[in-house]
Amino acid sequence: MVRAGLGRAAALAVLLASASLAGLWVGRLAERPGRFPRESSPALSPSAPKTFRTLLTLPGEEQRPSRGRARVGRERERGRAAASAASSSPVRGGIFWSRWLEAQVPRGFPASEASSWLAAARAASVVGLERGGCGRAPNRLARLSDGSRACVRYGINPEQVQGEALSYHLAGLLGFQERLPPVALSRVEASGAGGRRWAAVGEELRGAPWAEGAVVSLARWVDNLTDVVAPQPWRAPLREAGPGALSPPALRGLSLAQLVELVQWSDLILFDYLTANFDRLVSNLFSLQWDPRVMHRATRNLHRAPDGGLVFLDNEAGLGHGYRLLAVWDRYNEPLLRSVCIFREGTAARVRDLHRLRNAASELLHIYRTREPLAESLGFLSDQQARLLQERIDLVHQHILDCQAQAAQEHL
Structure with a gap:
């Protein structure tokens, strides 16, 4: 009897010591930053449902599926919107x-971009003229001092140059000017005040079948x-x-x-x-x-x-x-x-x-x-x-x- 009582007492003491050590170990872990969050884990919360999935969830991991579900939901919503548009008449x-x-x-050539290009093209000098790429033989591809390029169209007669310019502005009246490259007019002059704009290509001008003082169209190169x-x-x-x-x-x-x-x-x-x-x-x-x-x-x-x-x-x-x-x-x-x-x-x-x-x-x-x-x-x-x-x-x-x-x- 005495021996049995002593055995039970010893077992109880060992149990109490183990509990104390476990509590001390958990407490010291909780004091280390970065190991576990201070807030209780939903998987271990008394109010959390004790399902097999929640028991397997690591602390903080329960947020990941919700973010993933939200992302997938957004993607599905975009997919439904695209499908709805595709199925619409x-x-x-x-x-x-x-x-x-x-x-x-x-969008083509938006009005703001076209306006900026036209202003720059009218102020720029012509620094190079090349054959080819712009239609008929008299036309040239011009390199401008602002770094852009333009098709210079001479026209068989002035009526064609006028047609290029008027067609561009008629497209503006009709609401689809963005489908046409911006077009500006320029006067070809090898000398005088206006000649400064063409001074760098004087040699090329002498080889082009353009009359002095002719008005040409400059259309933005694409x-x-x-x-x-x-x-x-x-x-x-x-x-x-x-x-x-x-x-x-x-x-x-x-x-x-x-x-x-x-x-x-x-x-x-x-x-x-x-x-x-x-x-x-x-x-x-x-x-x-x-x-x-x-x-x-x-x-x-x-x-x-x-x-x-x-x-x-x-x-x-x-x-x-x-x-x-x-x-x-x-x-x-x-x-x-x-x-x-x-x-x-x-x-x-x-x-x-x-x-x-x-x-x-x-x-x-x-x-x-x-x-x-x-x-x-x-x-x-x-x-x-x-x-x-x-x-x-x-x-x-x-x-x-x-x-x-x-x-x-x-x-x-």
């Missing part, structure tokens, strides 16, 4: 590109451009594609990139009709008579920038020059216009306002004189050409109304 109201689709169009082939609605001859080739049914199965390109093409075809420009898609259509594959080849004076945006280049065939040749080229420009029955709403609104106010030529003249210091040197459209511009604005507006009526009829 690219057209609203039957004839207008949807806003979410327009938001995907690359690197890394690639060719553009006409999209599917215009691959077939227009007599087969027919009116409204670009309409909602034609968009089925197209990728986002294809839709974004068509948004820009709808502006381009309206623009080329209004300016009667025959040196772009019309030129390809004309060549169909001897080259049946021409619509599968690069489109003239149209390129794609690295960001996917279309660049409407070399517009000197528009307006004055194009209007003189309407009898030749409108057989192609008119069917092209009627092939489009989806528009940017902003473009349609600008056309509607110019139709309603009947002031297309006067608005163009005002913006041209305000923003181009050499505007008076080339003059403006003749009275007849000004009337032609308004008539073409009116016809585009009526065409948009016809497409709208057709869409409403099909919706019934």
Whole structure:
């Protein structure tokens, strides 16, 4: 009995000593910074559910899954938004590109950047002229003293230089000037006050077929451009594609990139009709008579920038020059216009306002004189050409109304 009691007492003493040592060891660990957090672990908290997962969770680890879940949640939300946009109709109201689709169009040459470049180009000197890269043989690629480059276009006659400048400003009135490289006018002078700007390239000027005092256009050079082939609605001859080739049914199965390109093409075809420009898609259509594959080849004076945006280049065939040749080229420009029955709403609104106010030529003249210091040197459209511009604005507006009526009829 005594021996058993002593054994129990010894065991109790050993147990108490072990507990004291354990408590001392835990207490000393808690005093060491960085080993365990001072706050109690949720896994060991009396209120925490004693699941197998919580028992395996290390102190502080319980926060990681929540951050991961939040990140995954955000990614899923973005994915759902993208999927929702992709599944949304690219057209609203039957004839207008949807806003979410327009938001995907690359920005091109923003107004602020264009304004900065134009100011710098007008103040810079020409330090080099190179052949090639800018179209016809008389044109040159100029290196400017500010480090930028520009295509200098001389034009067969002053009317073409005027067409380049006026087309640029008309695109501004229509709301898609960002698709065109900025254009400024410059006077070529080998001597005198203005000669200082061209003094460094006097030798090159003597080899160029430019008349002294001629006004040329300087269009901002764009690197890394690639060719553009006409999209599917215009691959077939227009007599087969027919009116409204670009309409909602034609968009089925197209990728986002294809839709974004068509948004820009709808502006381009309206623009080329209004300016009667025959040196772009019309030129390809004309060549169909001897080259049946021409619509599968690069489109003239149209390129794609690295960001996917279309660049409407070399517009000197528009307006004055194009209007003189309407009898030749409108057989192609008119069917092209009627092939489009989806528009940017902003473009349609600008056309509607110019139709309603009947002031297309006067608005163009005002913006041209305000923003181009050499505007008076080339003059403006003749009275007849000004009337032609308004008539073409009116016809585009009526065409948009016809497409709208057709869409409403099909919706019934």
